[in-house]
Amino acid sequence: MNVVLNLIINGLSTGMLIFLLASGLTLIFGLMSVLNFAHGGLFVWGAFVAVWLFDFTKSFILSMIGSIIIGMLIGWLIERFLIRPVYGNHIRQLLVTLGGMLVLVELIRIIWGSNPIRSNLPGWLEGSFQIGGVILIKYRLFVIFFGLIGYLLLILLLKKTKIGTTIRAGVDNKEMVQALGINIKNIFSFVFLIGAGMAALGGMLLAPYSGIIFADMGMQYAILAFIVVIVGGLGSIQGAIVASIIVGLAGAFTAYYFPDFSLAVNMLLLIIVLLLRPKGLYGEG
Amino acid sequence: MLKVKNLETYIEQFHILQGISFDVKQGTITVLFGRNGAGKTTTLRTIMGFYPISDGNVIYKSEQIGGLPTYLIARKGIGYVPEDQGIFHHLTVGETLLLAQRTKNEEKHEKLEWMLEIFPDLKKYWQKRSGLLSGGQKQMLAIARAYINSNGLLLIDEPSKGLSPLMVGKLMDSILQMKEKSTILLVEQNFFMASNIGDYFYIMDDGKTVHDGYMNELKEDKETLKKYLGVS
Numbered sequence: 001m002n003v004v005l006n007l008i009i010n011g012l013s014t015g016m017l018i019f020l021l022a023s024g025l026t027l028i029f030g031l032m033s034v035l036n037f038a039h040g041g042l043f044v045w046g047a048f049v050a051v052w053l054f055d056f057t058k059s060f061i062l063s064m065i066g067s068i069i070i071g072m073l074i075g076w077l078i079e080r081f082l083i084r085p086v087y088g089n090h091i092r093q094l095l096v097t098l099g100g101m102l103v104l105v106e107l108i109r110i111i112w113g114s115n116p117i118r119s120n121l122p123g124w125l126e127g128s129f130q131i132g133g134v135i136l137i138k139y140r141l142f143v144i145f146f147g148l149i150g151y152l153l154l155i156l157l158l159k160k161t162k163i164g165t166t167i168r169a170g171v172d173n174k175e176m177v178q179a180l181g182i183n184i185k186n187i188f189s190f191v192f193l194i195g196a197g198m199a200a201l202g203g204m205l206l207a208p209y210s211g212i213i214f215a216d217m218g219m220q221y222a223i224l225a226f227i228v229v230i231v232g233g234l235g236s237i238q239g240a241i242v243a244s245i246i247v248g249l250a251g252a253f254t255a256y257y258f259p260d261f262s263l264a265v266n267m268l269l270l271i272i273v274l275l276l277r278p279k280g281l282y283g284e285g
Numbered sequence: 286m287l288k289v290k291n292l293e294t295y296i297e298q299f300h301i302l303q304g305i306s307f308d309v310k311q312g313t314i315t316v317l318f319g320r321n322g323a324g325k326t327t328t329l330r331t332i333m334g335f336y337p338i339s340d341g342n343v344i345y346k347s348e349q350i351g352g353l354p355t356y357l358i359a360r361k362g363i364g365y366v367p368e369d370q371g372i373f374h375h376l377t378v379g380e381t382l383l384l385a386q387r388t389k390n391e392e393k394h395e396k397l398e399w400m401l402e403i404f405p406d407l408k409k410y411w412q413k414r415s416g417l418l419s420g421g422q423k424q425m426l427a428i429a430r431a432y433i434n435s436n437g438l439l440l441i442d443e444p445s446k447g448l449s450p451l452m453v454g455k456l457m458d459s460i461l462q463m464k465e466k467s468t469i470l471l472v473e474q475n476f477f478m479a480s481n482i483g484d485y486f487y488i489m490d491d492g493k494t495v496h497d498g499y500m501n502e503l504k505e506d507k508e509t510l511k512k513y514l515g516v517s
Contacts (some may be wrong), residue, residue, distance in 0.1 A: 162384070179434075
């Protein structure tokens with residue numbers, strides 16, 4: 001029972017990290033039909049900036065705010081100069097965003113070097129709770145809490161604000177949003193900024209979670225995020241959180257019970273969903 | 286109110302509009318007729334800026350709007366109802382109509398109230414997801430959304446498509462009511478409906494306007510009806 005509960009906590013916390021990365025990706029994909037392979041780069045930048053800021057300021061909150069701001073700034077640059085010129089052209093999007101990802105990773109190597117960097121937790125998040133003989137690691141609970149807060153804020157933004165309604169309308173029909181006098185490019189930019197900030201926050205939270213960060217880790221998580229986007233349904237935040245939890249839990253349980261199978265499980269999940277529900281769990285149709 | 290002059294549009298390598306010209310007078314319903322592939326839908330989409338103009342002009346209220354991005358054309362006051370209705374499936378009826386208001390003011394509020402009066406179903410299903418409405422209700426929503434957002438001109442593409450005769454009758458009444466407050470450019474294949482509500486007509490064939498005049502005259506012109514519209 002103890003093991004199962006811990007695996008659930010592990011799976012949920014990993015799922016929340018993936019959700020933070022995938023939520024922006026699914027909105028960008030759903031609204032803008034953009035395949036943004038550079039998204040994983042924003043995740044890594046969030047992690048490196050946060051570790052650097054934490055070492056420098058010793059403040060977890062400042063490192064969080066700083067990584068989100070830098071993530072959004074890089075996101076703005078990517079949207080404005082890489083993606084905007086190639087809207088509507090998937091092949092070019094794929095090439096420029098993959099190129100963007102490589103540039104982001106190489107810039108990390110130039111600034112922080114090629115070796116992995118150790119990431120520390122703030123004192124108040126170290127240690128664990130013991131409830132009825134079950135040991136619960138504090139930081140993992142914190143990540144789950146933060147992931148849920150991120151999800152709720154995103155849902156509030158999408159459901160309770162005018163810009164959120166416009167984003168949802170745009171996911172359904174971009175042309176008609178423009179025919180209502182709304183400049184969809186501004187909405188694209190806003191969504192990209194939110195997505196970039198969420199990805200950077202995900203990277204920031206991952207750093208102390210894994211303890212070590214390295215330049216190439218973005219692609220590894222980006223692949224999981226792409227699986228989540230497809231399994232959940234393009235453009236669906238509810239789909240993204242459900243799929244993230246499934247992917248996180250599947251990874252945690254198979255890594256413990258069938259370690260040889262842990263890498264294949266998500267691919268298998270993707271294949272099953274594509275066969276049974278090609279538009280994803282929350283996709284229309 | 287709207288003048289289209291020698292409009293030419295390509296879609297990829299295909300020369301769809303080959304120099305069409307027509308006028309839409311204020312306070313009227315002008316109908317674009319033509320067989321499938323004549324270029325009617327392309328005409329509306331080109332006016333709305335979805336397709337680039339390769340030659341010619343579109344002038345709305347004495348201002349050239351050809352070449353502007355779609356959102357700026359919409360802001361000039363042109364409402365658009367696409368052939369497929371363009372419903373926001375995940376939004377409720379209320380969310381859709383409030384989004385169409387864009388900025389809230391007395392005028393937009395009155396427009397919304399009037400639309401709810403003309404289409405009471407929209408009030409009844411205010412909280413319902415638009416994707417779950419019936420075909421006729423979706424058409425009502427698409428027209429109301431376009432009207433609330435417009436300021437004088439509505440472009441409506443085949444509103445009767447896929448609707449039952451009863452629903453077509455209701456729609457005709459609604460469009461006639463809307464004529465009191467809006468000018469309408471209508472694309473319609475249903476001759477019965479269009480001839481009963483239209484004031485003027487243009488017939489398109491192979492991307493050109495080949496015939497035009499008063500709707501009453503067209504009803505009597507059996508030869509033109511048979512030649513271009515297949516109506517006998």
